[in-house]
Amino acid sequence: MTTSSSPPSRRRRPLRFARPAALVAVAGLLLSGCAGAGGDELGGGSGGHTINVLMVNNPQMVDLQKLTAEHFTKETGIRVNFTMLPEDDVRDKISQDFSSQAGEYDVATISNYEIPFYARNHWLVPLNPLAAKTPGYDQADVLAPIRKALTASDGNLYAEPFYGESSFLMYRKDIFQAKGLKMPAHPTWQQVATLAAEADGAKPGMKGICLRGEPGWGQMIAPLTTVVNTFGGTWFTKDWKAEVNSPAFTKATEFYVNLLKKHGEAGAAESGFTECLNDFEQSKVAMWYDATSAAGSLDGAGSPVAGKVGYVPAPVEQTKNSGWLYSWAFAMQKASTHQADAWKFISWATSKGYLNLAGKELGWSRVPPGTRNSLYTNPAYIKASAAFAGATQQALNSATPDNPGVQPRPATGIQFVGIPEFAALGDRVSQNLSSAIAGQTSVPSALNESQKLAAAVAAHYR
Amino acid sequence: MSAATMTPAAARAASAAGSRPGKRRTGVVWSVVAWVVGVLFVLPALWMLLTSFHSEQAAATNPPSLAAPLTLQGYREFFGAGGGLSPWPPLLNSLTASVMSTLLVLALAIPAAYALSIKPVKKWSDVMFFFLSTKMLPAVAGLLPIYLIAENIHMLDNIWLLVILYTSMNLPIAVWMMRSFLAEVPVEMLEAASIDGAGLPTVLTRIVAPVAMPGIAATALISFIFSWNELLFARVLTGVVAGTSPVFLTGFVTSQGLFLAKVCAAAVCISLPVLIAGFAAQDKLVQGLSLGAVK
Numbered sequence A: 001m002t003t004s005s006s007p008p009s010r011r012r013r014p015l016r017f018a019r020p021a022a023l024v025a026v027a028g029l030l031l032s033g034c035a036g037a038g039g040d041e042l043g044g045g046s047g048g049h050t051i052n053v054l055m056v057n058n059p060q061m062v063d064l065q066k067l068t069a070e071h072f073t074k075e076t077g078i079r080v081n082f083t084m085l086p087e088d089d090v091r092d093k094i095s096q097d098f099s100s101q102a103g104e105y106d107v108a109t110i111s112n113y114e115i116p117f118y119a120r121n122h123w124l125v126p127l128n129p130l131a132a133k134t135p136g137y138d139q140a141d142v143l144a145p146i147r148k149a150l151t152a153s154d155g156n157l158y159a160e161p162f163y164g165e166s167s168f169l170m171y172r173k174d175i176f177q178a179k180g181l182k183m184p185a186h187p188t189w190q191q192v193a194t195l196a197a198e199a200d201g202a203k204p205g206m207k208g209i210c211l212r213g214e215p216g217w218g219q220m221i222a223p224l225t226t227v228v229n230t231f232g233g234t235w236f237t238k239d240w241k242a243e244v245n246s247p248a249f250t251k252a253t254e255f256y257v258n259l260l261k262k263h264g265e266a267g268a269a270e271s272g273f274t275e276c277l278n279d280f281e282q283s284k285v286a287m288w289y290d291a292t293s294a295a296g297s298l299d300g301a302g303s304p305v306a307g308k309v310g311y312v313p314a315p316v317e318q319t320k321n322s323g324w325l326y327s328w329a330f331a332m333q334k335a336s337t338h339q340a341d342a343w344k345f346i347s348w349a350t351s352k353g354y355l356n357l358a359g360k361e362l363g364w365s366r367v368p369p370g371t372r373n374s375l376y377t378n379p380a381y382i383k384a385s386a387a388f389a390g391a392t393q394q395a396l397n398s399a400t401p402d403n404p405g406v407q408p409r410p411a412t413g414i415q416f417v418g419i420p421e422f423a424a425l426g427d428r429v430s431q432n433l434s435s436a437i438a439g440q441t442s443v444p445s446a447l448n449e450s451q452k453l454a455a456a457v458a459a460h461y462r
Numbered sequence B: 001m002s003a004a005t006m007t008p009a010a011a012r013a014a015s016a017a018g019s020r021p022g023k024r025r026t027g028v029v030w031s032v033v034a035w036v037v038g039v040l041f042v043l044p045a046l047w048m049l050l051t052s053f054h055s056e057q058a059a060a061t062n063p064p065s066l067a068a069p070l071t072l073q074g075y076r077e078f079f080g081a082g083g084g085l086s087p088w089p090p091l092l093n094s095l096t097a098s099v100m101s102t103l104l105v106l107a108l109a110i111p112a113a114y115a116l117s118i119k120p121v122k123k124w125s126d127v128m129f130f131f132l133s134t135k136m137l138p139a140v141a142g143l144l145p146i147y148l149i150a151e152n153i154h155m156l157d158n159i160w161l162l163v164i165l166y167t168s169m170n171l172p173i174a175v176w177m178m179r180s181f182l183a184e185v186p187v188e189m190l191e192a193a194s195i196d197g198a199g200l201p202t203v204l205t206r207i208v209a210p211v212a213m214p215g216i217a218a219t220a221l222i223s224f225i226f227s228w229n230e231l232l233f234a235r236v237l238t239g240v241v242a243g244t245s246p247v248f249l250t251g252f253v254t255s256q257g258l259f260l261a262k263v264c265a266a267a268v269c270i271s272l273p274v275l276i277a278g279f280a281a282q283d284k285l286v287q288g289l290s291l292g293a294v295k
Helices: A008-042 A059-076 A087-099 A115-120 A128-132 A144-149 A173-179 A189-199 A221-230 A247-263 A273-281 A294-298 A339-349 A352-362 A373-377 A379-384 A389-398 A422-437 A443-461 B008-052 B073-078 B088-117 B124-133 B139-152 B159-182 B187-195 B200-229 B232-237 B245-250 B260-280 B282-289
Strands: A050-056 A079-085 A107-111 A160-165 A167-172 A207-210 A285-291 A309-313 A326-332
Touching (some): A050 A087, A059 A079, A059 A160, A059 A339, A115 A326, A144 A160, A167 A221, A167 A389, A173 A189, A189 A247, A189 A285, A207 A273, A221 A422, A247 A422, A273 A285, A273 A294, A294 A309, A309 A389, A326 A339, A339 A352, A352 A379, A373 A379, A422 A443, B073 B260, B088 B159, B088 B200, B088 B260, B159 B232, B232 B245, B260 B282
Parallel strands (some): A050 A079
Antiparallel strands (some): A107 A326, A167 A309
């Protein structure tokens, strides 16, 4: 009786809430279907001719991703699903996937730093037998130091290089001319320090030199370790004794930190590659010691300093050369279930043909440099990169990852030590040194603290 | 004596007249403080919006150039112009994970909150503390076990794994919020419904839901926002298929080259769904947030 006498509005009331709830539920179900479709759009992963590739998101890799569907997939029918992440994230993700051999990714960009221990752990497929069977791939065309850096102690090549870099000194020719300064053809660090002092203030707000001060084994530790090498220092002796607070290491680090403090860029303790690139392009520094890959941006279209930059080899002290060697290279996970397709992709992306394709489609300044000798005899590339191609090739060919300093080393690597613990060690040491750059502690104190960390790592290997 | 003989209305009028200038001054001060705080909160978002319309070179200048020419290049790159990765799959994944987990959270939190407030179970306060205690473990501490379990049950890179995780992560907060909202439902109304013979489903849908709707809206929005913005688990547990928009956003950050304008454009686009949801639920949200837990 009560129910039947209820007003109509009362009866409809539950519908006011039921209707939106039902709509939301239906929308949710539709979405879950769409997310599946999204997955399909991305390619799924385990389908027939589909491979999953995990890459660092450097500009050259972004270009590769843009050219793949139009060319590689069209030619081979193999769909490629790319995941692109920043450098630190991609390392974490690759390590996570490869160490567990989850097989989510068939191909990933790894560097010459990871090759020794990834190969030792049997996470990778040797690529030299595949390269030998691929007509026209021309493995011998790959720059010898890069090829060597990607070869493990068992003699197998475990990754094919997509991009390679060394380090050199970049300086503003116009500023040097205006100040009457002369850059030696093969400068020493002491000469660079003198030039930095003289170029400091050449323009309002301009400092002498930009060096990485941002914490991180891939940031500050890379250039600093090359300075340590040429000053006669090393992280570890051949028999695994930590040498981080040795006189040579200390002298090199004090030189680096003092140069930064006196004539380095503003905010040096937070400056990495990108900040130095900005500072150099915006005429806030007269010199910059960093990766050879920076030259493409400095002399590229739209750069305010294009045509004004000179390039000389990495400064030295006790060694003949001191430039680093680094390569992002494509490796195949052993757990991959699409190895034939994965090799087709690797051999396409690291071929001479891809370099020509990128040059023609995107412009020669955007070609991934530092992998093949033939690129440095290509007239179109030479014309587009005349200012730095020779200096880059010279830097790459003179790099000696097996013998980068004045004493024998326990592991390969110029700007790093080729052991898995080095990434964490380098990060922590760089944090100590960044405090020294910011004036919060002294260099000897930072290095004494770092020595304890290095000694703990060395103890594992003795 | 004279005050005692005043009528209450006259006393209120006299009091208001006496303190009006002081109150006005205090009101102005609070208004200024509110505006300053508001501007401080909005400024970074406005800066992000402005930077998203600059070129990469202009975005990287120091000191920043406010008057640099505007361009849509950052947005073009976000939407994959020229063969770049499309943002739609990650956006759909985010939407799926957020909407589905929010629905599940509401479906579980409302009955749980009912049993903890309207018809409290025994030791309800211990139960509430247990819910809260699940939030005390740092999320990162559970990451490795969850990764290993997901790998073993073949749920890596699966959006439903995120739906389950986000539901479990947001459920304790939702239960706490919903309990406070349901505690506001007048007992007399429930008793009246009960006398009229209403069963539990009728009470929930016709009595509790209408009264607690602002609270439900606030809880849903909070759950949606937390799920939409989650990065840690999404980054580790997804890959090719189930990557969400925050993971997609980090893909624009590079250690080589300039990226600030692109990242700002991506951040603006990815923030939009949350802003739209917030505006859509604004009236309910204001009611909800002025009720119960955060009153």
